[in-house]
């Protein structure tokens with residue numbers, strides 16, 4: 001683990017007296033390697049290491065009798081600051097139904113998350129409505145309908161011949177008409193570089209004015225996470241992120257990259273395929289940090 | 295990179311950055327950079343354009359020669375498709391079926407994902423589009439028994455190819471990996487040499503975790519080829535270099551979109567070009 005590897009670099013720091021660029025380079029190299037192996041973006045890693053270096057060579061460590069402890073503390077602090085505060089809740093609309101729109105790349109886990117959110121909202125005493133706005137993927141509507149049945153949540157669908165923008169708009173009317181105080185819009189997976197489909201999301205946002213727009217990201221995403229998050233955020237101004245497939249062993253460095261480039265909170269993590277309450281957890285920044293550090 | 299620049303540490307660092315940002319990974323990048331530095335020294339190179347060709351040849355060395363997916367006369371030639379959740383298995387099977395049918399083969403597909411909501415319906419639509427026949431199990435069928443029945447159906451109907459879809463699964467779930475091994479064994483018992491082709495489908499956006507996926511899936515059922523999907527995005531899929539080195543299976547196909555014909559043979563040279571595009 002990184003802390004084991006750091007122990008040996010720290011041993012070399014003991015008795016070195018003043019910390020210099022030279023004698024902390026081993027330590028910085030170990031942290032850098034850990035980050036890159038954990039899929040943290042290259043540039044994000046570089047900036048992070050740079051901040052560690054500046055602080056390590058600065059006043060707070062100067063003259064310390066235990067520089068290695070200071071550096072460990074600095075790494076921990078910088079990581080916590082980057083990872084963000086404790087999980088933020090999903091905002092509730094001040095009036096009218098709370099509309100949550102899910103977006104993300106193909107296969108990220110949106111439809112599964114939609115059902116899990118419906119379950120969570122029901123447990124909180126709310127009355128959710130699931131919306132089948134993916135008219136492209138074969139059997140996408142059927143998939144959501146089956147999940148709706150499993151979670152005893154009604155699914156609003158207008159088939160595959162109506163535009164997702166119209167479906168989304170109609171779903172809010174439906175919610176108002178039938179007393180649903182929560183609307184969860186499942187959208188089709190799309191590339192952040194697909195102009196037409198990104199424009200479709202912008203149009204849904206404009207028509208429906210969602211209370212929350214959540215970017216769904218696969219925890220095993222590599223260096224590209226930064227591009228995806230940046231584009232979705234620029235186009236839609238997302239309110240938060242949900243990391244999926246966290247029940248695997250991907251270190252999840254994408255979380256750091258996404259936090260760095262969007263400054264938006266990671267609200268939940270999805271930890272399993274089953275649609276059950278336990279499979280959607282609140283995000284814990286310290287747990288994510290130690291997972292990334294390995 | 296190609297413009298006439300001197301080969302210096304700055305250039306080396308820029309190359310390292312490109313490789314890492316392409317998901318090539320730390321170890322593989324270090325190996326590549328060592329090999330490149332060695333050749334720069336031994337060949338006395340000084341210009342960046344010379345460096346570019348050395349770098350590309352070193353990556354191609356690691357990737358090996360291009361190995362296309364070939365249908366052999368096994369009646370049926372059986373192809374098992376596996377990989378983690380959402381990688382693109384079902385969609386890739388639709389594309390493969392379409393390609394084989396265009397080549398004049400008779401194709402049967404087995405709905406081996408009996409777990410996920412609407413998995414069989416999704417596959418059914420793809421088979422319809424491709425012109426392939428789908429073999430589904432009854433309610434609550436076991437994947438292994440669906441596959442067993444599909445092999446018999448394929449023999450009976452004189453199919454040239456049988457493609458087996460499986461449920462997505464994380465390699466960290468031992469019971470699910472055991473289920474895959476069982477499917478492999480059942481196939482072998484139902485038809486000599488089956489599965490003749492075992493394709494690991496890897497999402498092009500995945501990072502270093504693909505290495506673990508490849509290793510564990512390979513232990514469950516020996517992989518004969520890799521398919522990298524979603525390369526129509528901005529991810530480079532550089533992790534396949536390490537995957538190839540780890541399990542010795544060549545990348546045979548790439549997915550470049552969500553339509554029936556969005557499948558291409560993997561070409562190492564094009565892949566390397568794209569890394570530095």
Ligand SMILES: Nc1nc2c(ncn2[C@@H]2O[C@H](COP(=O)(O)OP(=O)(O)OP(=O)(O)O)[C@@H](O)[C@H]2O)c(=O)[nH]1
Nearest residue numbers: 106107108109110111112189245270271272379380
């Ligand atoms: N193990 C695990 N699997 C998950 C998780 N979330 C989703 N999945 C699986 O990932 C696959 C893709 O999930 P979907 O919900 O269909 O993903 P999607 O984003 O809606 O996909 P598209 O609509 O095609 O873009 C399915 O096999 C899910 O069961 C998770 O947290 N853990």
Ligand SMILES: Nc1nc2c(ncn2[C@@H]2O[C@H](COP(=O)(O)OP(=O)(O)OP(=O)(O)O)[C@@H](O)[C@H]2O)c(=O)[nH]1
Nearest residue numbers: 106107379380381382383384385462524549550551
């Ligand atoms: N852009 C793009 N999308 C792809 C590609 N291949 C698959 N997809 C999309 O990725 C999503 C997941 O594809 P599936 O075929 O359902 O993946 P899977 O591996 O069968 O998923 P599970 O069975 O749930 O594990 C779908 O939205 C596909 O349309 C590709 O090459 N490019």
Ligand SMILES: [Mg+2]
Nearest residue numbers: 110111134140
């Ligand atoms: Mg979906």
Ligand SMILES: [Mg+2]
Nearest residue numbers: 383384407462
């Ligand atoms: Mg599938």
